[in-house]
Amino acid sequence: MLKSKHLLGIKELTPEEIYHILxxxxxxxxxxxxxxxxxPPLRGKTVVSLFFExxxxxxxxxxxxxxxxxxxxxxxxxxxxxxxxxxSILDTALxxxxxxxxxxxxxxxxxxxxxxxxxxxxxxxxxxxxxSNEHPTQALLDLFTIRSHKKDIKGLEVAIIGDIAHSRVAKxxxxxxxxxxxRVRVICPPTLMPAGLEKLGADVFHNIDEGIKxxxxxxxxxxxxxxxxxxxxxSLKEYFNLYGLTGERMKLAKKDAIVMHPGPMNRGVEIAxxxxxxxxxxxxxxxxxxxxVRMAVLYLLSGVKQ
Amino acid sequence: MSIEILNSKEIENAITRIxxxxxxxxxxxxxxxxxxxxxGGVLLAERISRAGSIDEIGSLDISLYRDDINIKNEQPxxxxxxxxxxxxxxxxxxxxxxxxxxxxxxxxxxxxxxxxRPAKIQLAVLIDRGHRELPIRxxxxxxxxxTTFNDTVEVRLHGHGSKDNDSVILIRGxxx
Numbered sequence: 001m002l003k004s005k006h007l008l009g010i011k012e013l014t015p016e017e018i019y020h021i022l023x024x025x026x027x028x029x030x031x032x033x034x035x036x037x038x039x040p041p042l043r044g045k046t047v048v049s050l051f052f053e054x055x056x057x058x059x060x061x062x063x064x065x066x067x068x069x070x071x072x073x074x075x076x077x078x079x080x081x082x083x084x085x086x087x088s089i090l091d092t093a094l095x096x097x098x099x100x101x102x103x104x105x106x107x108x109x110x111x112x113x114x115x116x117x118x119x120x121x122x123x124x125x126x127x128x129x130x131x132s133n134e135h136p137t138q139a140l141l142d143l144f145t146i147r148s149h150k151k152d153i154k155g156l157e158v159a160i161i162g163d164i165a166h167s168r169v170a171k172x173x174x175x176x177x178x179x180x181x182x183r184v185r186v187i188c189p190p191t192l193m194p195a196g197l198e199k200l201g202a203d204v205f206h207n208i209d210e211g212i213k214x215x216x217x218x219x220x221x222x223x224x225x226x227x228x229x230x231x232x233x234x235s236l237k238e239y240f241n242l243y244g245l246t247g248e249r250m251k252l253a254k255k256d257a258i259v260m261h262p263g264p265m266n267r268g269v270e271i272a273x274x275x276x277x278x279x280x281x282x283x284x285x286x287x288x289x290x291x292x293v294r295m296a297v298l299y300l301l302s303g304v305k306q
Numbered sequence: 307m308s309i310e311i312l313n314s315k316e317i318e319n320a321i322t323r324i325x326x327x328x329x330x331x332x333x334x335x336x337x338x339x340x341x342x343x344x345x346g347g348v349l350l351a352e353r354i355s356r357a358g359s360i361d362e363i364g365s366l367d368i369s370l371y372r373d374d375i376n377i378k379n380e381q382p383x384x385x386x387x388x389x390x391x392x393x394x395x396x397x398x399x400x401x402x403x404x405x406x407x408x409x410x411x412x413x414x415x416x417x418x419x420x421x422x423r424p425a426k427i428q429l430a431v432l433i434d435r436g437h438r439e440l441p442i443r444x445x446x447x448x449x450x451x452x453t454t455f456n457d458t459v460e461v462r463l464h465g466h467g468s469k470d471n472d473s474v475i476l477i478r479g480x481x482x
Contacts, residue, residue, distance in 0.1 A: 001380065027367065027384030036420045039370040041381075296384075303381030 005304035006118040006125045007297055009134035010175040018176060022144050025289070025296035031068065032292055041299055042071035048101040050076045050092070051128070052083075052108040057263055057287065058128050058137070062105050065294035074101070093117045103298060106130075124301045132166050132194075138262050139172035141293040143180065145286050146217055149258050154181035159211050159253070160202075161187040161243055162221030162270055163232075165194040169262045170221055174200045187211035189243065191232040208243050215253040219260040220245045220271045236269050245271045250280065258282045311451055312474040317432070317463070320448030321350070324430050325358040327446050328399055335360050337425070338397050343368060343414050344385045346403035349463040350432055354401060362396075364389035371413035393422035399446075403461040405431040408442035433474060435459050449474075456480055 001020045004012065013021075031039050047066040051059055059075070066073040076096060078084075083092055089108070096104060103124045106114050111131035118125040129135040147153055158177050164170045164186050177184050184202040186193075197204055205211030212218060223239060233239050250259065259271075259281045267273045276283060312320065332338050339362035342351030348365045355363045366389065369375075369382035400414055415427060430446035435453040453459065456479030464471050 024384045027386060030387055031370075034421065039420070040416075041370045041375050044376075299384070300381055303375075303378075305379055 002300050002304050005301055006114070006127075007136055007301060008115050008118060008125065008127050010136050010139050010172045010179070011134065013136075013176075013179070015179050018140070018143065018179060021140055021293070021296050021300060022147060024300060025140075025144050025293045028068075028295040028299070029289065029292040031295075032288065038068055038070060040070045042066070042069035042302055045069075045071040045102040045302055046074060046100055047071045047103045047105065047298065048074045048076055048096050048099075049105040049128070050078065050096065051106070052078050052089075052113075053129065055107055055128070057290075058107065058135075061287070061290045062126075062128065062137075062294050062298075065291050065298055068291065069295055069298055071102075071298065089113060090117065090120055093121060097121055097123050102302060124304070126297060126301065129168055131168065132171070133168055134172045134175075135168040135262075136172050137290070137294055137297060138169050139176040140297070141286055141290040142169075142173055142219070142260060142262070143176050144289050144293050145260065145282055146258070148285075148289070149282065150216060153177065156182040156216040157185065157214060157254075158182050158217040158219065159185045159187055159215040160219045160221065161208060161211070161245060163192045163223055164188045164197065164221070165192045165232075166224055167221050171200070173219070174202050178202070185211045185215065187243065189233065189239070208245075208249060209252055212249055212252045215257055217258055217260060218245065218250065218253050219262075221262065222264060223266055223270050225266065225269075236266075240269055244269065245275050247272060247274050247278065250275055250278075260286060262286070308475050308477040310473050311433075311459075311476050312449060314470050314472040317448070317472045317474065318469065320432060321353050322357055324432075324446045324448055325354050325360075328354070328360075328428075328430065329358055331428075331445070332397055337395065338399065339363065339391065339393070340399050340401055341366050341389065341414075341418065343400060343402045343410060344387075346461060347401040349465070350403055350430075350461075351401040353463070354399075354430065362391050364391070366400075366414055366417055368410060368413040368417050371417045373409055373413065387417070389421055393418065393424045395423075395425050397426045397428065398424040399428045399430050401430050403432050403463070404459050405429070405434045405442075405444050405447075406437055406459075408438045408440040411442050412440050432461055433459055451476065454479065 063073045105126045105128050107128040111133035114127040178201040186202045187205045261283045340351045342348035342365045344367045367385040367387045428445040431444045432448040434447045434450045458477040460475045
């Protein structure tokens with residue numbers, strides 16, 4: 001049902017393909033609830049993860065997903081590899097392919113690296129985050145989580161708050177949500193708003209109270225502390241005062257609204273602790289769902305022959 | 307060319323007989339449960355459950371355990387498995403509509419073992435059409451029918467309300 005053997009971005013997927021991945025993921029969610037959380041469909045397959053950027057949760061989530069499917073999972077550690085000796089990315093990727101990998105999971109700080117590699121490799125390439133472009137499996141797990149609480153994604157009002165300019169999570173979510181018929185409101189300081197955002201089909205707000213009003217889903221994004229030296233924000237304290245997700249502000253959203261965060265969280269910067277730990281929060285569910293969704297992606301991609 | 311092999315009355319009789327045999331062979335319904343294989347076995351398991359008051363019933367998706375998963379061009383659709391009780395020490399009656407090569411049953415047994423350790427696994431099918439490729443046989447059979455390998459057997463079961471439309475159809479394939 002998937003047309004491509006690579007998962008490069010949500011941009012490339014049709015609504016039908018997205019639904020097919022989400023439906024498959026619910027089967028795998030059941031598997032994760034069992035005593036024996038392992039099924040055999042990827043027996044004999046090898047999944048290699050190649051991460052050029054630090055990551056704990058995504059890498060662990062993919063590794064667990066591969067293991068739950070009975071695949072062999074190998075972590076190619078960049079800092080101790082020949083990359084530091086000057087090997088090009090393509091040569092590294094071709095080497096991994098020749099080592100016998102069937103699927104490659106890649107994260108890189110430059111946008112488009114997975115796309116570039118996919119053109120030269122015969123094995124499946126899964127984008128686990130490329131620069132500020134896309135993070136497709138995060139958006140898929142967010143869609144899965146929303147769907148498990150809200151039945152239908154069509155017609156929902158989804159507010160995304162934070163550093164949109166640097167956020168691949170925001171971009172993938174905007175693609176996914178709009179493809180499935182939700183309305184996306186983006187809430188951010190003008191300095192963290194990328195050019196051409198409206199073209200993606202999102203409404204832009206610079207006032208959080210206006211943006212949150214009547215929302216079904218409120219998603220706070222991480223303020224990337226490592227980018228603070230560039231002067232996008234006067235101070236983290238001021239950001240919290242103007243854009244922090246507080247209990248008071250959540251009252252403006254729909255009563256049954258859910259609170260999401262892709263992690264890792266900076267408590268007291270983009271989200272208040274009482275909201276992160278409150279009854280509307282589905283943040284930890286997102287983590288569990290991430291494994292089911294990644295199992296679905298690996299399972300479906302390994303079936304595409306072309 | 308297609309022929310009706312069983313009509314709704316005959317299907318009803320076959321289900322009743324299978325149910326009685328299950329209860330007789332196991333000396334009652336104690337520690338007995340029914341697991342229907344997705345999708346053809348699920349409705350049949352429900353019918354046996356109702357006929358014999360066998361209350362523990364579940365459904366099993368075997369797509370992840372199939373042996374042709376690396377051969378087929380597309381991954382099979384993953385469906386829900388619904389087993390809400392422990393299988394440990396139980397007598398599990400696997401239920402499927404048609405027994406053919408036996409490969410689904412092999413997959414189903416592997417899937418079941420991942421849920422626990424049943425005391426026994428038995429197999430009930432409405433139709434046994436032959437052509438086994440594995441050493442597997444059914445404990446309870448509604449009807450044995452001779453077929454060629456390329457024939458198709460369609461079991462059309464309906465919900466409780468419209469049983470009268472039930473039928474089993476044999477569609478002749480190109481014989482080589």
